[in-house]
Amino acid sequence: MNWLPLFVVVPLGMAFLTPILSKWLKWFPDAAANLATGSAMALSIVALPFAKATTVYFVGGWMPFNGVPIGIHLVLDGLTVLMLLAVNLVAFACTVYSVSYMKHYTDKAKFVTLFLLMVAGLNGVVVSGDLFNVFVFFEITAIACYALVAFGVEAEELEASFKYQVLGGVASSLILLGIALFYWLTGTLNLADGARVLAQKEGNPAVFFIGGLLFTGFGLKGALMPFHAWLPDAHPSAPAPVSAMLSGVVIKVLGVYAICRVFFNVLGVTPALLSVLLVLGVVSMTVGVLLALAQWDFKRLLAYHSISQMGYIVIGIGLGTPLGILGGLFHLVNHTVFKSLLFLNAGALEYATGTRNLKRLGGLNRKMPVTSGTSMIASFSIAGLPPFNGFWSKLVIVLACVQAGHPIIAGWAVLGSILTLASFLKVQRYAFWGELRETWARVREAPAPMCAAMIALAILCLAMGALLIPSVKAAVLDPAVEVLTGGLSYASKALGG
Amino acid sequence: MILYTLAIVLFLVGLYGVLVKRNIFKIIIGLAVIEYAVNLLFALIGYRYGGAAPIRTQGMPQDTLFVDPIPQALVLTAIVIGLATTALIAAVAVRIYEKYDTYDVRKIRKLRG
Amino acid sequence: MRGMTPIVQCISRLMAPSIFLLGVYVVLHGHLTPGGGFAGGVLIAGAFVLLVLAFGSDEWRSRALNWNATVFESLGLFFFWFLAVMGLIEGVPFFVNVIAKANPGHPYRLFSAGIIPLCNAAIGMEVAAGLFFVFMCLAILKMGEKP
Amino acid sequence: MLTILVPLLVLMILGAVIALESKDLLSGIISLGIIGFALTIIFLLLQAPDLAIVQIIVETLTLVILIAAILKTTREDTTETFGFKKILLWGIGLIAIAAFLLVTVNIFKHLPPFGSPVLRMAQPYIDLGLPMTGAANLVAAIILDFRGYDTLGEATVLFTAVAGTVAVLRSVGRKRA
Numbered sequence: 001m002n003w004l005p006l007f008v009v010v011p012l013g014m015a016f017l018t019p020i021l022s023k024w025l026k027w028f029p030d031a032a033a034n035l036a037t038g039s040a041m042a043l044s045i046v047a048l049p050f051a052k053a054t055t056v057y058f059v060g061g062w063m064p065f066n067g068v069p070i071g072i073h074l075v076l077d078g079l080t081v082l083m084l085l086a087v088n089l090v091a092f093a094c095t096v097y098s099v100s101y102m103k104h105y106t107d108k109a110k111f112v113t114l115f116l117l118m119v120a121g122l123n124g125v126v127v128s129g130d131l132f133n134v135f136v137f138f139e140i141t142a143i144a145c146y147a148l149v150a151f152g153v154e155a156e157e158l159e160a161s162f163k164y165q166v167l168g169g170v171a172s173s174l175i176l177l178g179i180a181l182f183y184w185l186t187g188t189l190n191l192a193d194g195a196r197v198l199a200q201k202e203g204n205p206a207v208f209f210i211g212g213l214l215f216t217g218f219g220l221k222g223a224l225m226p227f228h229a230w231l232p233d234a235h236p237s238a239p240a241p242v243s244a245m246l247s248g249v250v251i252k253v254l255g256v257y258a259i260c261r262v263f264f265n266v267l268g269v270t271p272a273l274l275s276v277l278l279v280l281g282v283v284s285m286t287v288g289v290l291l292a293l294a295q296w297d298f299k300r301l302l303a304y305h306s307i308s309q310m311g312y313i314v315i316g317i318g319l320g321t322p323l324g325i326l327g328g329l330f331h332l333v334n335h336t337v338f339k340s341l342l343f344l345n346a347g348a349l350e351y352a353t354g355t356r357n358l359k360r361l362g363g364l365n366r367k368m369p370v371t372s373g374t375s376m377i378a379s380f381s382i383a384g385l386p387p388f389n390g391f392w393s394k395l396v397i398v399l400a401c402v403q404a405g406h407p408i409i410a411g412w413a414v415l416g417s418i419l420t421l422a423s424f425l426k427v428q429r430y431a432f433w434g435e436l437r438e439t440w441a442r443v444r445e446a447p448a449p450m451c452a453a454m455i456a457l458a459i460l461c462l463a464m465g466a467l468l469i470p471s472v473k474a475a476v477l478d479p480a481v482e483v484l485t486g487g488l489s490y491a492s493k494a495l496g497g
Numbered sequence: 498m499i500l501y502t503l504a505i506v507l508f509l510v511g512l513y514g515v516l517v518k519r520n521i522f523k524i525i526i527g528l529a530v531i532e533y534a535v536n537l538l539f540a541l542i543g544y545r546y547g548g549a550a551p552i553r554t555q556g557m558p559q560d561t562l563f564v565d566p567i568p569q570a571l572v573l574t575a576i577v578i579g580l581a582t583t584a585l586i587a588a589v590a591v592r593i594y595e596k597y598d599t600y601d602v603r604k605i606r607k608l609r610g
Numbered sequence: 611m612r613g614m615t616p617i618v619q620c621i622s623r624l625m626a627p628s629i630f631l632l633g634v635y636v637v638l639h640g641h642l643t644p645g646g647g648f649a650g651g652v653l654i655a656g657a658f659v660l661l662v663l664a665f666g667s668d669e670w671r672s673r674a675l676n677w678n679a680t681v682f683e684s685l686g687l688f689f690f691w692f693l694a695v696m697g698l699i700e701g702v703p704f705f706v707n708v709i710a711k712a713n714p715g716h717p718y719r720l721f722s723a724g725i726i727p728l729c730n731a732a733i734g735m736e737v738a739a740g741l742f743f744v745f746m747c748l749a750i751l752k753m754g755e756k757p
Numbered sequence: 758m759l760t761i762l763v764p765l766l767v768l769m770i771l772g773a774v775i776a777l778e779s780k781d782l783l784s785g786i787i788s789l790g791i792i793g794f795a796l797t798i799i800f801l802l803l804q805a806p807d808l809a810i811v812q813i814i815v816e817t818l819t820l821v822i823l824i825a826a827i828l829k830t831t832r833e834d835t836t837e838t839f840g841f842k843k844i845l846l847w848g849i850g851l852i853a854i855a856a857f858l859l860v861t862v863n864i865f866k867h868l869p870p871f872g873s874p875v876l877r878m879a880q881p882y883i884d885l886g887l888p889m890t891g892a893a894n895l896v897a898a899i900i901l902d903f904r905g906y907d908t909l910g911e912a913t914v915l916f917t918a919v920a921g922t923v924a925v926l927r928s929v930g931r932k933r934a
Contacts, residue, residue: 005704009695012913016688019680019920060705060905061697063880072906105931117917124910132571136910139578140917145584147921150589153930155596158589159605161925165586166524170515172582173531176575177508180539183568184868187875197877209864266791498862498934500759500871503766505861507792509854514777517846522782522827526789529819530773530864533792536812537769540803546872550804551895552644561784563883563895564804565874568898572808574911577648577737580815581918583746587826588922591751594830600782601836636810641892644806646900652814659821687916694909705905707890723891726901733912740919741818747926748825 004057004074007127008137009083011036011120015113015463022109028101029112033095036116040123041092041300044084048098051081051479052495069190075129075494078479082329083126083257085476089460090248092118094241097344097453099448101240101351103127111151111239118144118245122253129494131179132189138175138254142168142221145250148242149234160233167230171220178213179208192494195266199488211267214274215259222255224314225284228307232291235306236299236356240347243299247306248340252332256313263289265483265490269320277318284408285311289419298346298356298427302339303425305382308416310337313376316397317484319404326481327396334389334464338381345375348446348454349431358427363436367443371452372432376457379428381461383421389464395469502542508534521600523588525583532579536572543568613666622664629657637734641723647730651737658742662749672750679743693725693732699749759800783832790816807896827862859892 021028053372055076062071095115121141128134146168150161160478185206186197186322193349198207215306223231229335233253235243259277263269288308295301313335316328348371349364379385384395394417401410429492445451483490513532514527548564590600597605613619633653640646667675697706707722772791779785793816800809869875876883882899892898900908 002698002701002703005698009691009704012909013688013691013695016684016916019684022849056907058703060707060902061703063902065885066876068881069879070878070881071903103932107924107927110920110927111922114917114924117913117920120913130573132904133907134911136574136578136907136914139582139914140910141916143581143917143921146585146589147917147924150592151930152926153592153927155593157927157930158593158596162521162586162589162593165582166515166528167590169586170529170531171514172578173508173528173535176535177538179571180535180542180568181868183539183571184542184874187877187879189567189571189878193878204867206867208866258547306705338693350727498871499797500762500766501865502858502862503763503770505858506854507770509857510770510773510777512928513854514773515848517850518777520782520834521776522823523785523834523836525823526776526785529789530776530792533769535747535794537766537799540800540808541871543805543874544803544872545874548804550806551883552806553893553895559884564707565876565879566882566886566895566899567624567879568874569805569808569896570904570907572805572844573648573703573811573896573900574907576808576811576815578914580819581915583780583819583924584741584822585918585921586823588744588925591748591826591829592925600831600834600840603836641894641897641901643894645810646807646894646897649807649810649814652811652818656774656814656818659818683916683919686911690909690912694905705909707902723898723902725893726890726897729901729905729908731899733908733916736912737915744919744922745818745822745825747828747923748822751829751926752928 003043003046004076004127007040007123008120010039011116011123015116015120018109018113019318029109032100033098033112033116036094037088037119039090039097040119041088044081045086047076047081047084048475050076051078051475053077054490055492060155060489067495068188069193069495072133072493073190073192074343075192076127078258078481079483080126080261082333082476082480083253083459084123086333087119087122087126087249087253090245090336090340091277093340093344093453093457094244097450098239098241099449101347101450104351105152105239111148114144114148114151115242118148118250122249124128125253126257129191130189130280131182132190134258135172135175135179138221139172140248140256145242145246149238151239151242152237155386159236160230160237164230164234167220167227171217174213174220175217178210178217178258181213183208185210191261191266192491195488195491196495198267199491208269211273214262218255218258218262222251222259222310223307224255224280224310225287225307226280228284231307232300233302235303236297240343240350241386243347244340244343247303247343248336248468251306251310251394252313252336254377256310256317256332257395260484262316270323270486273321274318277314278406279407281314281318282412283311284314285413285416287298289423292423293419296357296358298349298431299343301423301427302342302346305420306339308420309339309382311416312394312397312413315409316400317372319400319406321400321404322481322485323396323403324400325484326477327400328395330396330467330478331393333467334393337457337460337464338378338390339447341374341454341461342382344450344454345371345378348422348450349445350448352443353440358430361431361440362434363432364440364443365432367440367444370445370454374430375432375456377458377461379424381426384417385421387462387465389461392465392468465466501538503542504534504538507537519602521593523600525586525590528586529579529583532559536575536579539568539572539575541564614664619664622660626657626661630654631659633657633734633738637730638727640730648735648737650708650730651734654734654738655741655745658738659745662746667750671685672746676743676746679739679746682739683736683743686732688737690729690732690736695731696725731746758802762799765795765799769892778837780834780837781832782827784822784832785834786820789823790820793819807894
């Protein structure tokens, strides 16, 4: 298990070298980016067999002293492995894609540096078992995102970045305040040890207060419905690979994953929390899709759909039943893949035509067959048509809703899915079908690296329904579900091992 | 108790600034105030009556009473993170001013929806 | 960027080296006295900022300074990263203080505590160069054409 | 202890209010300096010399950066107006602050009192910090040895912010096709 820190260390090292070496070696930024994310992806596949047990890595070799952890622990369990897979898969696709795509921007070396720092931050958040360490890596991710959103330095992008920074800054402060109170109450920062201490302090109102602060902070970072104001501006403004990371991964790691880890495994789940999650999920799902219907900017439309799909994930997790959590996590991974793919499609359209206004596009399926075909697959996935992956996860969520005694929510989720389909039929109709306009007569298909990234993700969209095959499910999804349903037993697992 | 309360008041004043002010630089000042307040609260948590600063010097008895060093280490990190975020947001604010010629967020509204 | 009056320049010429030295002292004694890489690094950056404010800097020189700052920043952080990874290369966990384990040194002396002073030095370099870089970028920024 | 800390905290709150309400952005930033330097003194009183050193230096540099930004742009705040709306906002703000305080004060009763922290994780550091790491400064021992990974992250945050600032300050972002 000596390789667990490599998830963070490899991207960081490459990021530190890029600013210097890129001065002489023009190929270095691309090579560094692909090498770092590629090896991180390989490592996360290597980590798959470790999903069933909880492995703890003691940074600095500081073993617990009299049973109290004194160093920082890295923890690898089912949920971690699932998130690592999702993060590094999309990150690798995005770096391959950005080899060509970022030629439209200046100063690729800085882009690569920031992108790798973002990936390192995400991996750091996922593998960490220490609350303050999580906060530090949150900040790395967030600051890299702020800068990447404004990477094009146009007026709109700067404005979106500013909005994002203000809300993100408030969120960070709330989280830090929560951590301060957590330390104040428990005297420890280790998540597992904290859970053990908190178990003796049941009913202390301070725990609810800490929970409220952390929930608000994570919710702001993850753009759950009442806190979503920054997302529809920030996600479309970034360069396409960054939008794909932001919508596909960042909001899930900083929002859903953090909430799951802290509430399910440390602070303890209460029925009140679950019903809050359910309500937020339903509201996000409905409002997101309704707002998306009215959009004509392709990436902005996708950003609203991110809010809506986050609603599905939160509904699944908020049900609290094993089936619901399974659906939520499955949909999380699926959404990571198809939403990233859609953003990459939007980027390819923008790369080829220079616009992402759907009204100005049209008939591009003959000119850009790869982009058109992959975006069709992704659209059907997000709308939940069989046999694509989105169908299976939505099916599980709907079944879980019925099973848990919420048939109205189940019906509502199906309705939301139909509206999503309508919205994406609009995209297909205006962007790819219909008459080819005179303006686009000389448009060409996107370069090979971009096509390769899109095709790989599209194949995943088709193949990921296979995650429900019992033997595959037992290896990948079930360990992650067990981490959440196991609740506070996380403490004994992460300290006993 | 009163110290913690005052630190929270400082936090809320900063939050008020972020939520209510319409000038970009005032919002940045509000964020800075929030950071100060959280750092202050964190440092207050680590204080111990009669404790010495957590630095050993030669000849100090082993059982000297020290204040809690962990919050200090964490606040140190938080201060540097605060500096980093402030520098980045100030740079973005300057660029926004360059593009729009104003700090008034009501006039900076290209993005709607 | 223009410089300031000769009085300011004269004082800064006297002050900057002492601030720089104080910064180096704070960095190197971080494991014994209050301070450390961050505080000392910001002090060193302050010394350079003072010089630039007093004497000004033309565009050509600013560009050279910025390149140097990038190199120092990245190298400093890379060195810190290397100190952290050194444990992995030796087969012990990440971030183990390998030097202190092999050769503990005498407490309260400058050469003690293994990698801690080295980490402080690396951080000091990174922080000094990075913050100076940020300042320079803000200072030499030319406000462009307004819409 | 309390007799010094409470006036300093009140001074900080006043400084914050002035910084947020002044019509001149430069004086707003200088009032922000009041808070930062008062915080330095508080850190010293709380037996945290490390924090005091970092805070005073970081504060100075923050002010330099913010003032450089202000001098590049404008120091006038055109959004400040005085009138009924302002009084209304202040009223709502004060009520919200009072309500939130009522909650937090109740919460604080359930947390350890001032001056006696829970030394669960910290006691081993205090007892064994010097023999285990060799650093006499326990804070240095924590940030660079026990929790060195955090500090790597922290240095990376600074690196990220510098890279981001430089990226944002580029004059041209997109290549014109």
